[in-house]
């Protein structure tokens with residue numbers, strides 16, 4: 439092109455989309471399980487970096503919207519957030535490449551280690567604090583998770599816990615998951631304003647965080663036990679809240695209860711929650 443040719447900007451093609459990963463730099467290994475979007479496999483990126491690769495099953499996700507959002511998500515970086523490294527979006531199925539967490543989901547970890555964890559309230563409180571830090575970071579960036587729960591947190595080495603799949607709920611195409619009447623909607627982690635108007639906010643994440651704290655201090659029990667979703671909706675709207683877990687300090691339960699205020703504006707922010715839990719940990723441990 440001649441220098442005065444204005445049709446093609448001089449930088450065209452030079453801007454490597456840093457969120458785009460070359461699939462040839464990935465080596466896929468064992469299957470880790472399958473989630474809302476299909477199979478997830480362990481892998482190596484550029485020969486040495488441990489990654490998890492979500493291989494998006496066709497029709498499970500609104501892919502173009504997600505690929506646009508991926509540019510924002512790769513910028514969200516915090517020790518307590520599972521890092522999105524990038525996407526392989528040039529062919530189908532698209533791959534979502536994230537950091538790898540060697541101990542898998544927090545829910546399974548709590549259930550598998552119940553014996554050793556029941557006597558270790560300090561560790562349980564520390565897990566809640568770590569998640570609180572990750573969520574306070576998302577709150578600062580006006581980023582809503584929409585499906586915070588122990589099943590959506592992951593455990594790494596040295597008892598590191600991180601929040602995973604934040605914001606992905608917006609791209610799920612399965613309306614059994616997205617509509618509050620659907621069989622896969624996370625009713626037991628949803629506050630009244632989400633049950634009634636699907637009004638998500640950082641304060642609805644705070645409600646879910648309270649339920650997540652209850653999951654941690656019960657080592658992975660199912661909230662509201664065997665109650666059906668319809669019964670939970672009725673009781674939550676009447677103000678019923680989860681009972682104090684047996685091995686949970688009263689001060690910690692008081693923090694959970696604040697997360698379950700009926701009105702979103704009376705719930706504490708993650709910034710305040712994190713400070714309250716850290717000061718309890720310093721006093722009690």
Ligand SMILES: CNC(=O)Nc1cc(-c2cccc(-n3cnc4cc(C(C)(C)C)ccc4c3=O)c2C)cn(C)c1=O
Pocket residue numbers: 470471472473474475477478490492520536537538539540541542543585589590592602603606607610
């Ligand atoms: C032994 N180590 C490991 O197994 N490590 C890991 C397992 C998984 C893994 C494996 C299978 C399925 C899922 N999974 C589960 N729930 C999901 C829920 C959603 C929403 C939208 C419903 C929230 C989206 C995606 C998923 C999803 O991919 C995950 C996170 C991901 N990562 C990063 C690991 O380090």
